[in-house]
Amino acid sequence: LMDITWLTNHTGGSDFILLGLFSQSKHPTLLCVVIFVIFLTALIGNAILILLIHSNAHLHTPMYFFISQLSVMDVTYISATVPKMLMDQVTGVKKISVPECGIQMFLYSTLVGSEFFLLAAMACDRYMAICHPLRYPVLMNYRICLFLATGCWFLGSVDGFILTPITMTFLFCRSREIHHFFCEVPAVMKLSCSDTSLIETLMYLCCVLMLLIPVIVISSSYTFILLTIHRMNSAEGRKKAFTTCSSHMTVVILFYGAAIYTYMIPSSYHTPEKDMVVSFFYTILTPVLNPLIYSLRNKDKVGFLKKKLKVKWTL
Numbered sequence: 001l002m003d004i005t006w007l008t009n010h011t012g013g014s015d016f017i018l019l020g021l022f023s024q025s026k027h028p029t030l031l032c033v034v035i036f037v038i039f040l041t042a043l044i045g046n047a048i049l050i051l052l053i054h055s056n057a058h059l060h061t062p063m064y065f066f067i068s069q070l071s072v073m074d075v076t077y078i079s080a081t082v083p084k085m086l087m088d089q090v091t092g093v094k095k096i097s098v099p100e101c102g103i104q105m106f107l108y109s110t111l112v113g114s115e116f117f118l119l120a121a122m123a124c125d126r127y128m129a130i131c132h133p134l135r136y137p138v139l140m141n142y143r144i145c146l147f148l149a150t151g152c153w154f155l156g157s158v159d160g161f162i163l164t165p166i167t168m169t170f171l172f173c174r175s176r177e178i179h180h181f182f183c184e185v186p187a188v189m190k191l192s193c194s195d196t197s198l199i200e201t202l203m204y205l206c207c208v209l210m211l212l213i214p215v216i217v218i219s220s221s222y223t224f225i226l227l228t229i230h231r232m233n234s235a236e237g238r239k240k241a242f243t244t245c246s247s248h249m250t251v252v253i254l255f256y257g258a259a260i261y262t263y264m265i266p267s268s269y270h271t272p273e274k275d276m277v278v279s280f281f282y283t284i285l286t287p288v289l290n291p292l293i294y295s296l297r298n299k300d301k302v303g304f305l306k307k308k309l310k311v312k313w314t315l
Helices: 003-012 027-057 064-078 082-091 098-130 142-168 185-189 199-232 236-266 270-297 300-314
Strands: 015-018
Touching: 003 098, 015 082, 027 064, 027 082, 027 270, 064 082, 064 098, 064 142, 098 185, 098 199, 142 185, 142 199, 142 236, 185 199, 185 270, 199 236, 236 270, 270 300
Parallel strands: none
Antiparallel strands: none
């Protein structure tokens, strides 16, 4: 990511201290157990989903390909933040080194940015499936899907490569206490004694583009989808289309709503407590909710899972 020795010297060399969620809780042990259970649930739910999609030939379609990518992203970014937070609570050591902080920030920025674009790609996939069903196999073949997924990961990494080096090369001469449970860009910037107005403007513009482009794609896709659904004569077809689209839109609203608050609302409206609650929601809860809202409720996957379990139980 960057030269670790230079980075450590430039930022002062001392570790950061993550105050985290537990310092705000009256029952930190209970909260730790709850977060651990949520973390395991997210890992298991997304892992099952990925295995189901890859082991069932009927699920080798563009929609499920993108869902598996979403699960990979969810597992990766919850793993980049939660284990460190839980380990700190158990050991009582809340320090994080400068290089570790930079790596965590880069991974998180990359994955969140990638998910923005992946949700837009999923909206395009639904548009093609509903508005152009006859040409859908050609328009959304495996190579196109792979290209779109790769593009999402690449654009997300651009976000990480822009924000992380600039943020981590500021001089931190104030308190080293980060009022957060992981190294998020806005939380770390508050510790700098340098002028951060330029990076704040850059972050705002970057996030506007990262959010605006996918939002335009999603809005346009669903405008055409709604028009197509309105012209459908089949009630069953309308119901199926609405079911698929409602799941996707639920995930979009949850994820984008929290991201808009974090990165686009002026800092005067933020408090450390509010920021942690919002980050907790889309960092820890969203990876648990995505398989339930978007995927495991689908009859194809639920039926296949039941069949698998039944066979293993019989054996």
